[in-house]
Amino acid sequence: MKYLMLKHYRGGPAPAVDGAPMDRWTPDEVDAHMKYMQDFADRLVETGEFVDSQALSAEGAFVRHDGPGRPPVTDGPFAETKDLIAGWMIIDVESWDRAVELAGELSAAPGAGGEPIHEWLEVRPFLTGVPGGTD
Amino acid sequence: MDASLVRELVPSVIGVLVRRGADFASAEDAVQEALIRALETWPDDPPRDPKGWLVAAAWRRFLDAVRSETSRRGRELVVDAEPPSDPGPAADDSLRLYFLCAHPALPPAAAVALTLRAVGGLTTRQIAAAHLVPEATMAQRISRAKKRIAGEPFDRPGDLGTVLRVLYLVFNEGYGGDPDHTDLAGEAVRLVRQLAALTDDPEVAGLLALVLLHHARRVSRTGPGGRLVPLADQDRSRWETGLIAEGVAILQAALARDRLGEYQAQAAIAALHADAPSTAETDWVQIVEWYDELLRLTESPVVRLNRAVAVGEADGPAAGLAALAAVDPDVPRHAAVAAHLHERAGDLERAAGLDAEASRAAPSVPERDHLTREAARVRHRLRA
Numbered sequence: 001m002k003y004l005m006l007k008h009y010r011g012g013p014a015p016a017v018d019g020a021p022m023d024r025w026t027p028d029e030v031d032a033h034m035k036y037m038q039d040f041a042d043r044l045v046e047t048g049e050f051v052d053s054q055a056l057s058a059e060g061a062f063v064r065h066d067g068p069g070r071p072p073v074t075d076g077p078f079a080e081t082k083d084l085i086a087g088w089m090i091i092d093v094e095s096w097d098r099a100v101e102l103a104g105e106l107s108a109a110p111g112a113g114g115e116p117i118h119e120w121l122e123v124r125p126f127l128t129g130v131p132g133g134t135d
Numbered sequence: 136m137d138a139s140l141v142r143e144l145v146p147s148v149i150g151v152l153v154r155r156g157a158d159f160a161s162a163e164d165a166v167q168e169a170l171i172r173a174l175e176t177w178p179d180d181p182p183r184d185p186k187g188w189l190v191a192a193a194w195r196r197f198l199d200a201v202r203s204e205t206s207r208r209g210r211e212l213v214v215d216a217e218p219p220s221d222p223g224p225a226a227d228d229s230l231r232l233y234f235l236c237a238h239p240a241l242p243p244a245a246a247v248a249l250t251l252r253a254v255g256g257l258t259t260r261q262i263a264a265a266h267l268v269p270e271a272t273m274a275q276r277i278s279r280a281k282k283r284i285a286g287e288p289f290d291r292p293g294d295l296g297t298v299l300r301v302l303y304l305v306f307n308e309g310y311g312g313d314p315d316h317t318d319l320a321g322e323a324v325r326l327v328r329q330l331a332a333l334t335d336d337p338e339v340a341g342l343l344a345l346v347l348l349h350h351a352r353r354v355s356r357t358g359p360g361g362r363l364v365p366l367a368d369q370d371r372s373r374w375e376t377g378l379i380a381e382g383v384a385i386l387q388a389a390l391a392r393d394r395l396g397e398y399q400a401q402a403a404i405a406a407l408h409a410d411a412p413s414t415a416e417t418d419w420v421q422i423v424e425w426y427d428e429l430l431r432l433t434e435s436p437v438v439r440l441n442r443a444v445a446v447g448e449a450d451g452p453a454a455g456l457a458a459l460a461a462v463d464p465d466v467p468r469h470a471a472v473a474a475h476l477h478e479r480a481g482d483l484e485r486a487a488g489l490d491a492e493a494s495r496a497a498p499s500v501p502e503r504d505h506l507t508r509e510a511a512r513v514r515h516r517l518r519a
Contacts, residue, residue: 023491023510030511034504038360055500 002051002092003099005106006122009058011083016118017111025112033117036109044091044102051090058084090126099123139325140185141173142256148189149253150228153289157197159235160281163253165197171258229254230333234293237301238284245280246301247308252277255322265308265319295334299342299398302327306346310353324350331385340389341399347382348405351375363501367414379409400429419449436466444472452480467498471506478513487513 022030044050061076078084089106093099103121111117145166152162169192173185182188236250248266251257257265263273302323309319324346331343355369386402404425411417426442429435439462447455455476462469474489487510494506 021491022507023487023494024514025511026515027508027511030508034362035360055503057498058495 001095001099002090002126003096004122004124004126005089005091005099005103006124007086007088008120008122009084009086010080012120012122015120017115019111019115019117022111029110029112029114032110032114037106040106040109041089044089049091049093049098049102051092053087053089055087056085058086096125099125138174141170141177141189144186144189145170145256146229146232146254148186148193149232151190152193152197153228155194158285159287159289160278160285161197161200162193163281165193165200167252167259168196169193170256174258229329231289231292233298233330233333234291234295235284235287235289237293237298238287239294239297240283240287241280243301243304245276245283246297247305248273248277249280250301250326251305251319251322255326257322295336295339298330299338302330303342303346303398306349310349320346320350320353337389337392337394338396338398340385341396341402344382344386344389344402345398345405347378347385348402348409351378351382351409357501361501363505365505366408371412374409379406382406383409395428395432397429397432400425400432404429414448417448419445423449436463440466440469440472444475447476447479452476456480467496468493470496471502471509474506474509474513483513483517487517 022033025033041050041053059077061074061078063072063074066073091099091102093102100123103123107119107121108116109119148169149159149162149166152165153159157165166189169189172192173189177185232254233250236253237246241249248262251262251265252259259274259277260270262277263270266273268276305326306320306323309321309323324343327339327343327346331339351374352369354375355371355373356364358364382402383406386399386406389399390403404422407418407422407425422445423442426438426445429438430442440459443455443458443462446458456473459469459473459476470489470493474486474493477483477489478486490506490510490513494503494510497503497506
């Protein structure tokens with residue numbers, strides 16, 4: 001079963017821990033955080049559960065059609081108050097419980113003072129492309 | 136079996152098919168199919184005459200394709216099944232393919248893909264993997280590129296400037312890219328080297344020197360976990376001195392011909408870096424002079440930005456910041472350069488803020504992470 005783990009720049013439930021932004025950590029804390037993320041992905045490759053991951057720029061805009069012969073309408077840059085996706089990891093795991101376990105681990109990445117950042121991650125099951133059940 | 140041997144034969148085999156009467160698009164498809172077959176079967180059953188094998192296999196596939204197309208359309212076969220025997224000059228074929236694949240009518244991404252397949256002899260799957268797109272998508276990109284240049288004469292010289300831009304693009308894709316994927320930088324070096332052997336143009340030599348000098352530093356550019364190591368912090372003992380010596384010799388011969396162009400000027404800057412034991416011992420004054428030459432040749436905002444960095448090293452951060460004031464702030468990496476210059480000028484508060492801003496605008500993960508570390512490092516200095 002595939003799951004999408006979505007990381008947000010902002011949005012989601014109220015932060016459990018209101019930590020300082022990353023550029024205010026010490027260089028060693030930044031390194032420890034990045035190593036944790038890298039090791040996490042490497043470990044999922046090892047266990048055969050990693051599918052894909054991608055980081056997204058904070059830039060961009062909402063776009064929609066505005067009628068024939070007219071250029072699309074854009075709404076951006078994103079307002080400070082809006083939810084903003086920072087990136088994702090796709091995992092292929094045995095169960096929902098395993099997906100939750102892994103998201104919990106990822107959310108425990110160390111931040112300032114080496115303490116877990118407790119960041120909220122959004123976990124979403126993929127809809128499969130094939131109908132299930134027995135006919 | 137040496138896969139690079141098969142790949143080197145690809146352009147000349149395409150040339151043979153075209154001169155036998157095949158159109159470029161069909162010839163290129165047939166050779167790609169023959170290439171894939173060769174990669175599958177040669178390891179167990181190597182042919183005595185590799186080129187003859189490829190020509191025969193590709194010609195057979197071309198005829199099959201023509202026959203099925205003919206029967207589909209109910210038209211007569213227009214190509215003789217028995218090929219004429221003329222093998223023709225292979226070097227000219229390769230050069231013509233460079234021009235055709237980098238045709239100015241093609242968008243850069245399409246020219247890159249077509250060049251890698253028809254000149255580089257890479258398979259669609261390898262090209263797709265290197266660009267992180269599905270194989271079917273890459274196949275379509277190549278097929279559409281070929282439709283776009285259908286009817287372009289195969290035997291006419293094209294625009295060398297476009298060819299150099301495409302090859303430099305391939306190199307840069309590989310240089311900044313994931314080393315686990317197809318080695319595009321190494322492939323670009325091979326393609327530029329081959330082009331330099333086919334032409335007598337100082338700018339081709341300039342590009343060859345440039346890619347060799349950059350390629351020599353590649354292992355020192357990344358640290359553990361793929362983290363970016365800036366030039367100032369690179370372990371220079373890991374630079375490949377053989378490639379540097381070759382690049383410098385090629386550059387000197389090109390410069391001696393007194394027909395300066397942007398690639399020679401960029402290679403001259405790369406050579407000055409390659410020659411220096413450290414950032415502090417780098418001849419920044421001469422680098423600034425080369426940037427001035429480059430500006431006369433290109434008037435590029437990116438060059439102007441890099442020149443500001445060099446001015447900062449040659450004449451101090453205040454002069455660097457003055458040079459930066461003339462650069463459009465929307466140029467990518469502007470904030471990162473400003474951060475570096477403000478830090479050297481002693482304004483740590485401003486530098487840390489600019490590093491954080493630069494990390495938010497960074498176009499790649501390694502740069503973003505590097506700039507986040509820089510912001511953290513400068514803030515740490517501020518507190519200390």
